[in-house]
Amino acid sequence: MARMPSAERRRQLVEAAIRAMTRDGVARTTTRSISAEAGVSLSVFHYCFDSKQTLLEAAIETIIGDYVARVMQAAVEPKATLRDTVRVALQSYWDDVVAHPGEHMLTYDLTQYALREPGFEHLARAQYRQYVASATALIGQVCAARGIEPRLPVEVIAQSLAAIIDGLTLQFLVLGDEQAAASQLDITADQMVSLIEG
Template structure:
């Protein structure tokens, strides 16, 4: 087996775990099924992760990173601040439409963590990560345009995390693209209404 840097090997095993869990479900995914998916030995897994909690945290962070990257790329100055915000939501939604199995897995991970004694902190970390992600996106937007929020960044971040979490689950259950688009339009309008826009950044 070719030698690989630890960070790359962890990434390989995490992506394999995501595929296996999305296919088989979290409770039915074993360490052996993950290494089989990755094509590595069991000893490699234990070298990379010292616990199942560590693996699941890596899975949560990696799934989040999958769609955060496309959202960051989509957030660039447009004709209005509202259009910029809506483009970010659309990039997220395009990822939901293209990878519904990953987003479904996030809900299963939450439920699994809440039901497993000793794993509860992973569910908390998952939702803290969502809010932290929105805080970072707000800061990215501030780097492009100067504006003042009518609410604290952290409050808006938690609101956006809750809204997108809800609309994603609603879509996974009902599968109605039109309804999802209408909700994202409304969220964009609401967020734009919470911003007092000032002069563009130089």
């Protein structure tokens, strides 16, 4: 097995864990199966991660971080209207849901696993804090680019956006209705503009 930097090896293991958990579910995925998926020994896993718990933290951060980066990039057009910018950002997220439904389903599985497994509850709280922090950063970026002072605190708007997106994502994963999802994204964009501008 070729030596690689530990950060790269960690990324390899996280990607393997995401694939394995998406396919098999969080509860059925073990450190041994993750190691096998990554093509490394169990000792390599334990060199990179203290436990399955620390790997789950890294997996949550990776999944959220990857789509948040795409959404933030989509929201940088300063000449677009606020509503158009919000709608483009929402669509960027939604494109990821449609392209990677298994990973988004995995986020719900991770939440439920963390809430049921003693000692893992903090992972679910951290996951949802990350959702709100990401939405806060996005809304702050959009407002700052336009010189807008939101009528409500940005974090309050972000909490609303995170809750709405969470519900819409789950609804789409269950029902698979793309037309209804597109309509809900339009409504969500209008709601966000209303919360920001009044």
